[in-house]
Amino acid sequence: MSDDLHPFETFLRREMMPHIWCEGCGNGIILNCYVRALKDLGIDLNKVVTVAGIGCIGRISGYTNTDSYHTTHGRAVAFATGVKLANPELKVVVISGDGDLFAIGGNHFIHAARRNVDIQVICANNFNYGMTGGQYGPTTPLNAWTTTTPYGNIEHPFNLVHLAAASGAVYVARWTTLHIRMLTGSIKKALQKEGFSFIEVISPCPEIYGRYNKMRTGIDMMNWFRKASEIRHQSDPAKAEITPERIIIGEFVDIEKPSFGRLLREMTAKVQEKMVEGK
Amino acid sequence: MAKKGRAVLTGKHFMQGDIACAEGAIAAGCRFFAGYPITPATEIAERMAQRLPEVGGVYIQMEDELASMAAVIGASYSGVKSMTATSGPGFSLMVENIGLAFMTEAPCVIVNAMRGGPSTGQPTKSGQQDVMQAKWGSHGDYEIIALAPSSVQEIFDLTIEAFNLSETYRTPVVVLADEIVGHMWEPVTIPDADEIRVVNRKKPQVPPGEYAPFKPDEDLVPPMACFGEGYRFYATGLTHNESGLPRTDSAEAQQKLVQRLCDKIRKNADRIVKTEGTMLEDAEVAVVAYGITSRSALSAVRKAREAGIKAGLLRLVTLWPFPAQQVSQVAKKVDAILVLEMNYGQIVREVERVAKETPVIFLPKLGEEPHKPAEVLQAIRRTRS
Numbered sequence: 222m223s224d225d226l227h228p229f230e231t232f233l234r235r236e237m238m239p240h241i242w243c244e245g246c247g248n249g250i251i252l253n254c255y256v257r258a259l260k261d262l263g264i265d266l267n268k269v270v271t272v273a274g275i276g277c278i279g280r281i282s283g284y285t286n287t288d289s290y291h292t293t294h295g296r297a298v299a300f301a302t303g304v305k306l307a308n309p310e311l312k313v314v315v316i317s318g319d320g321d322l323f324a325i326g327g328n329h330f331i332h333a334a335r336r337n338v339d340i341q342v343i344c345a346n347n348f349n350y351g352m353t354g355g356q357y358g359p360t361t362p363l364n365a366w367t368t369t370t371p372y373g374n375i376e377h378p379f380n381l382v383h384l385a386a387a388s389g390a391v392y393v394a395r396w397t398t399l400h401i402r403m404l405t406g407s408i409k410k411a412l413q414k415e416g417f418s419f420i421e422v423i424s425p426c427p428e429i430y431g432r433y434n435k436m437r438t439g440i441d442m443m444n445w446f447r448k449a450s451e452i453r454h455q456s457d458p459a460k461a462e463i464t465p466e467r468i469i470i471g472e473f474v475d476i477e478k479p480s481f482g483r484l485l486r487e488m489t490a491k492v493q494e495k496m497v498e499g500k
Numbered sequence: 501m502a503k504k505g506r507a508v509l510t511g512k513h514f515m516q517g518d519i520a521c522a523e524g525a526i527a528a529g530c531r532f533f534a535g536y537p538i539t540p541a542t543e544i545a546e547r548m549a550q551r552l553p554e555v556g557g558v559y560i561q562m563e564d565e566l567a568s569m570a571a572v573i574g575a576s577y578s579g580v581k582s583m584t585a586t587s588g589p590g591f592s593l594m595v596e597n598i599g600l601a602f603m604t605e606a607p608c609v610i611v612n613a614m615r616g617g618p619s620t621g622q623p624t625k626s627g628q629q630d631v632m633q634a635k636w637g638s639h640g641d642y643e644i645i646a647l648a649p650s651s652v653q654e655i656f657d658l659t660i661e662a663f664n665l666s667e668t669y670r671t672p673v674v675v676l677a678d679e680i681v682g683h684m685w686e687p688v689t690i691p692d693a694d695e696i697r698v699v700n701r702k703k704p705q706v707p708p709g710e711y712a713p714f715k716p717d718e719d720l721v722p723p724m725a726c727f728g729e730g731y732r733f734y735a736t737g738l739t740h741n742e743s744g745l746p747r748t749d750s751a752e753a754q755q756k757l758v759q760r761l762c763d764k765i766r767k768n769a770d771r772i773v774k775t776e777g778t779m780l781e782d783a784e785v786a787v788v789a790y791g792i793t794s795r796s797a798l799s800a801v802r803k804a805r806e807a808g809i810k811a812g813l814l815r816l817v818t819l820w821p822f823p824a825q826q827v828s829q830v831a832k833k834v835d836a837i838l839v840l841e842m843n844y845g846q847i848v849r850e851v852e853r854v855a856k857e858t859p860v861i862f863l864p865k866l867g868e869e870p871h872k873p874a875e876v877l878q879a880i881r882r883t884r885s
Contacts, residue, residue, distance in 0.1 A: 234734065236745060267730040272574075283734050283746065288727040290577060291736035291746075292570060293600050299567035303574025303582070304727060306558045307532050311578065311728050329570075332563040485558065492553040496505050 232256035232266070234286045241280055245431075245439025247398035247424030248278045251345055254401055255316065256285065258408035269312045272301045274321035277352045278345040278424075281316045295325030298333045301340045309339070309482050312412060319346040320358040323379055327359070334388035337416045339480040343408065344381060344419070347426035355429035362463065366433045383458040385419040386474045392418035393458060393474035397446035398425060400470060407472065416480040423468060505554030508693040517652045517682045518543035518585075521611055521675065522551060524659030525583050527696055530609070531557035532582040534571035536564055536590060539623040540679040541613040544585035565590035569597035569610070576606040577735070579726035581663055585611035587679075588630050589620060591637070598672050599638030602761060604735045605714070605722065607666040607701055609659065611675040613682035616867070625868035626679035628791060628842040634674045635820050641758050643765035645772060646674040646820040648791040652686035658817070664699040665772060669764055670721050676819060678842070680792045680870070708732065714757075715742040720764040765821055774817040775826045779805060783812030785883045786830045788851055789840040790816040793870045797840050800876030811880050822850045831855040836883040838863060840871050859883075 227233070233256065242248045259269065266287050273282035275294035282289035288311075292300045297315045305313040315322075322330050322344050333340065349367050350356040357367040357374050360381065364373045385393045392414050396404040404422060411418035425431060425442030436442045446468065453461075454471040461469040508527045515523070522544050525533075533548040535541075549559045558575070562568040568584045575582040586594060591612045601608055616622030617629045634646045645665050649655035655677055666673040702723040704711050713733040716722045722742075725731035738746040739754050747753030765772070779801060780786060789797035794815040804811035814830050816823055827850075831837060837860045839848040848862045863879050865871050 236743070237734075267732065268728055270727045283736065286732055288732055289734045290574075290604075291734070291738065293597055293737055296566060296570035296597060296600075299562065299570035300574040302560070302562075302567075303532070303534060303571030303576075304578045305574075306560060306571075307575035307578035307580040307582070308726075308728055328563050329567050332567070489553045489556065493505065493556070496554060 229253070229256045229260070232259060232286055234284055237283045240284060242277060243428040245425055245427040245442070246277065247347065247422070247426070248281065248345055250398040250401060251278065251316065251343065251422050251424065252281055252284060254405040254408055255314070255343065257405050258412060261405070262409055262412060264312060264412065268310060269314065270301070270304055272297045272304065272313065272315045274317040274326060275352070276318035276321050276350070278316060278318045279321065295321055296329065297321065298326060298329040298340070298342065302333055302338050305338060305340050306482060306485070309486070313340045314343065314412070315340060316343045316345070319344055319348070319360040319381070320350045323359040323381065323384070331384070331388040334385055334390045334417045334419065336481040337389060337391060337478055339416055339482045341411045341418045342420070344421050345424045346381060346421050347424045347430055349426060349430040351426045351429045355433060362465065367430070378463070380458070380462045381421045382461050382473050386458040389417065390419045390474060391416035391476050391478050394472045395421040395423070395461065395470045397423040397450055397468065397470060399443050399446045399450065415483065416478055423463070505551070507555045508696065509690050510692050511690060513688045513690065514685060515652055515688045516543060516685050517655045517677065518613065519547045520652045520656040520688050521585070521659050521677065521682070522547035523690065524656040525609065525663065526551055526555060527690070527693070528581065528660040528663035529698055529700070530581045530583050530663060531555065532572070532575035532580045533557070533584065534560050534562050534568040534575070534582070535584045535586065536562055536568050538587045538590045540615055540682045541585040541587050541611060543682070544611060544613070565593035566596060569594040569601070572608045573597060573601050573604070573606045576608045577727055579729070581607070581667070583609040583611065585613065587613050587615045587623070588617045591630055591633065595633065595637035598644070599640060599642060600737045601672040602638070602642045602644070603737050605670040605724070605761070606672065607670050608672050609662045609666055609675065610672060611659070611677060614676060614678040622868065624679065626792060626842060626870070628678060628793065628846070631676065631819060631843065631846040634676055641762060643762045644674055644820050645669070645671065645765060645818070646676050647817060648676045648819050649681055650791050650794045650815065651681065652684060653688050655681055656688055656690065660696060660698070664697065667699045667701045668721070669768065670701060670724055671765065676791065678792050704731065712742045713744045714740060716760060720760055720767065769821040772818060773821060773823045773826065775823045776815040776817060777830070778813040778815070780812035780814060780830060780833070782810055783834055784810040785836045785838065785880055786834045787811065787813045787838045787840060787876065787880070788816065788827065789813065790819060790847065793840040793842055793865070796871045796873050796876055799873035800880060803873060803877050804880045809880060809884055816847070819847065824854045827851055828854045831858040834858065836861060838876070838879055838883060840876060841865070842870055
């Protein structure tokens with residue numbers, strides 16, 4: 222009987238299947254890498270909380286068989302902050318999209334990174350709002366065609382790894398869904414790191430973004446990632462802007478800095494010590 | 501282990517309303533506060549920042565009120581009693597996630613020290629202009645519980661009551677205070693810790709495999725597992741079934757869920773609603789008021805009695821669910837109702853709805869001070885001529 226089970230059976234919520242993602246979408250690869258990282262590390266699944274916002278990848282919290290929560294649009298990081306501070310024993314992972322995390326949720330992202338809240342954020346960057354049919358967002362490349370840039374995109378996109386590094390994240394990496402071993406390795410590293418970590422995953426959206434931008438299939442998009450990707454660990458994130466010709470990937474930041482939770486616990490201990498001394 | 505600070509400051513104090521609110525929250529078991537500075541609720545945050553570390557709790561100042569409310573729900577789902585405090589402009593941002601708290605049944609408390617609006621309005625002046633927003637601010641059909649304190653003692657008591665109601669019904673509860681109640685100083689008596697009634701959410705009585713996070717008991721309230729307790733459940737703001745799974749295409753699921761969430765409050769309204777009647781037994785004219793304006797009303801009613809006018813006061817302690825039965829009973833006995841509010845007509849609509857044939861006279865007040873007892877008395881007199 223057990224031969225029939227998927228190797229990640231216990232990591233996935235079977236009653237949520239089939240999933241809603243399109244053929245060629247990268248979200249399944251991200252889910253796969255995430256649960257593989259959890260499995261490899263042997264983390265107690267009862268102590269993991271998977272949080273997602275709104276968008277295609279937002280459903281990932283339902284598919285993962287941990288405690289999980291699907292927030293309002295953009296608020297996943299703020300919700301996760303409350304979860305982690307109220308129960309520091311929990312591993313709190315936010316997995317969401319570029320629009321959710323960086324347009325409507327951008328303020329929460331930079332402040333959580335600045336505080337160094339001990340949460341892990343994984344962003345599926347598919348360059349557009351897929352769920353609503355392909356509108357431009359904060360990472361849409363210049364000149365790209367979307368349903369709301371019918372004459373080409375005239376907004377400059379965010380360079381997410383630069384934004385995360387400048388905001389204070391202690392670990393910043395970028396991979397594409399072609400780089401599953403490196404991505405899994407980065408998720409494992411982030412899960413073991415104290416503080417705010419950020420992993421950007423360049424993810425194909427062939428049904429919507431690709432269709433409008435001359436990459437009609439998942440294979441077309443993966444071919445772009447293959448041709449354009451260049452691994453450069455520890456390179457300057459400011460110079461890692463994504464262009465049609467070049468996607469710099471790798472680990473950009475890996476530093477140590479006390480997390481908000483640690484500083485909070487130290488402060489609380491001091492306050493309580495003083496009270497015992499009657500000061 | 502370091503000895504923790506005292507959670508309940510038993511004794512007699514001279515306190516500011518905002519501080520009493522914070523002390524009520526801590527006495528009720530609140531150990532998480534996420535907020536954003538705003539006049540006239542800032543002193544609640546300041547007190548929490550000082551006191552929560554003493555009792556082993558967490559204070560965090562978020563980047564805005566959207567984030568504050570989201571963090572409060574997150575902490576509640578981690579099993580910690582949580583609150584935030586704000587005023588009108590911040591409350592406008594919080595209503596987004598008050599809807600989420602209602603939909604995912606997260607117990608939590610939101611204090612709104614009301615000031616003059618709309619928009620930035622009069623930050624340091626009082627108002628009662630967010631009464632309808634508290635009820636209808638978030639989109640979709642929902643029910644809210646809202647309590648209106650009229651003194652410093654009462655903001656202490658009602659903040660405890662707000663936590664108890666939120667834990668009992670797994671729902672967000674709003675304390676609708678105002679700038680005057682928040683900023684004034686009055687005597688407060690804080691009882692012994694064991695004399696304070698503290699309610700905690702129902703926990704599941706079944707093993708994880710059998711737990712359905714949104715399957716209600718007879719009181720329509722589902723027991724609540726929290727993150728990290730081994731139940732591994734899923735909660736979403738999408739329409740969901742009793743197992744918590746999204747049901748976005750099912751009319752039946754939508755009807756069943758929204759109806760239960762609303763009925764959880766509506767059908768328990770008798771247990772939730774509190775009002776206070778003064779000299780209503782033989783009253784011919786009744787004043788209906790709440791919060792700070794009820795104090796002017798009480799003074800005016802007493803003066804009216806001295807002048808031989810049979811006036812009484814119905815003070816609404818609970819604003820939502822609206823005390824329809826209590827107002828209706830009063831309406832049947834009197835021949836006029838006078839409604840006082842520091843706004844341009846909000847709860848008066850509800851009073852008119854249930855008063856039926858009894859004439860309802862509205863006395864609005866916009867600006868920093870509540871009605872003067874003399875002007876209320878004059879309005880009472882006019883109902884007699």
